Amino acid sequence: MSLRKAYxxxxxxxxxxxxxxxxxxxxxxxxxxxxxFNWFKILFIENEGMAWGTKIPGEYGKLILTVFRIFAVFGIAYWLSDSVKKQSSTFLITAIALIFAGAAGNIIDSVFYGVIFDDSTHNLATLFSDAPYGTWFHGKVVDMLYFPIFDGYFPDWMPIVGGNEFKFFNAIFNVADVAISTGVGILIVFNKKAFNK
Incomplete structure (x- = not known):
């Protein structure tokens, strides 16, 4: 795959x-x-941290996470460019491009959304608002895709979780997350084809 197609x-x-x-x-x-559908909902949430809302604690936790993501994207961009130069397999280049796109998509939220949107808590947000909800590098990632395919309860005999509600699939995510997961999935499932040289 050429760099142009990856772009x-x-x-x-x-x-x-x-x-x-x-x-x-x-x-x-x-x-x-x-x-x-019963098994697919659009549910608007905002994620301040990493996957499943995990946060880095402290006053500078969000800033540290955003800066780390930016450095990671530069590393992924180098890996993509290097893989194209080395004429690596289409599987590898596609996977890297997907991971890069997903990471960049969530970085856009983290870097810019705090200064271009106002709060969504009790009203519709306004794009390019005069009263933004945050600052640079402190934006929240927008998630909306929710697939509660199965909803039930753990059997009572199970230790700790017995009788508790169980939902599959409980994560709420976005298109960028899908791209990252797909890219990682390609690297795992098609490992030999991706790294054939």
């Missing part, structure tokens, strides 16, 4: 990711939910 893939993912996030942010109040 096109990255651009398309970033475009879909950002358009979907901006639409949700400006048309949904935080926590609002729409059922598409």
């Amino acid at each position: 096109l893939l990255i651009f398309i993912i970033l475009l879909v990711d950002q358009l979907s996030k901006i639409y949700i942010k400006t048309n949904f109040v935080l926590g609002e939910e729409v059922s598409v």
